[in-house]
Amino acid sequence: MVKFAERLEAQQPVVYQTLKHALVQKKLAHAFLFVGQKGTPRLETALLLAQSLICQHVHDGFACEECSDCQRIAEANYADLILLDGASKSIKKDEILSLQERFNKTGLERSGQKVYILNNAENTTPEALNSLLKFLEEPQGSDTLAILIVENQDRILPTIVSRCQTLTFRPLTQRQIHQIALEEQLDETDGYLLSHLIRDVDQIKQTAEDEAYQNGMLMMRRFIREFPLREEEVLVWMQTEYLGSKDKEKDKRTFGYFIDCLLQFLRDAAVGHTEGPAWMAEEIVKWNQRPLRLDQLIIVLLECRDKLSRSYNLPLLADQLIYQMKEGMKDE
Incomplete structure (x- = not known):
């Protein structure tokens, strides 16, 4: 199976090269803002970045994607990875406060590296955003990485945006979406037709059923x-x-x-x-x-x-x- 890092290089070369350079040079920002349309591989990239900080078998800056640590991160089953998602309900202030309290403590995993990801971060309450801003204003050191994922950057406080390195994901082409669908074992006809109708591979797979x-x-x-x-x-x-x-x-x-x-x-x-x-x-x-x-x-x-x-x-x-x-x- 094609590794996600290879797919990222083909689909989002600017994002790939930016992250690769930062990882190889060990000059990673303490917070990232991933901006892009639904269907672009923002969450997958966030997880790859988390894997690359923790994996013991890194190559050219990126994780092997195969070891037990990489697998646990991919499944969001890693103790020092917190993933909050605003897709179905808003991210609340108490969730941010709980995250802060947990990350103020020593990491539970052997690497000591801690990562938190806010997916659909624009669906965060104003109170939660203010709490997040305070957390970003006081970086917890090089062992803590924040990744915010949004479609609409304008719905995030400018003061939060200014404290993050922004990476913009370009929309996937129909051919790229079709290729991803085939790699994920979707029927050729379904993958071809639905890639013209839908720009999100997960939604394509749901629609095919x-x-x-x-x-x-x-x-x-x-x-x-x-x-x-x-x-x-x-x-x-x-x-x-x-x-x-x-x-x-x-x-x-x-x-x-x-x-x-x-x-x-x-x-x-x-x-x-x-x-x-x-x-x-x-x-x-x-x-x-x-x-x-x-x-x-x-x-x-x-x-x-x-x-x-x-x-x-x-x-x-x-x-x-x-x-x-x-x-x-x-x-x-």
């Missing part, structure tokens, strides 16, 4: 094979097999994923892009041999996507979609 997505993707694959050769049959199975359940909300999400996946297929077909899954490349060749106005079909789908947000009459929308896509065919 969603029945509504799977139905929408399978619906798209079947549609591509049968339309426009058997459009009447297509409408029947769309309405009865995929859009006729009692769970209207799930059916609506299924239809939405169908449209999104089909849009990606048509966009690839319109420019002759065949770098996706092999089955898509084969179908793109077939579709480009047919008398279809692909640009017009894309417009039809975009209009249908807009209507979907305002309507629950899915059979009618499917009927309209098939009719309008037939109108998008060229005259032979």
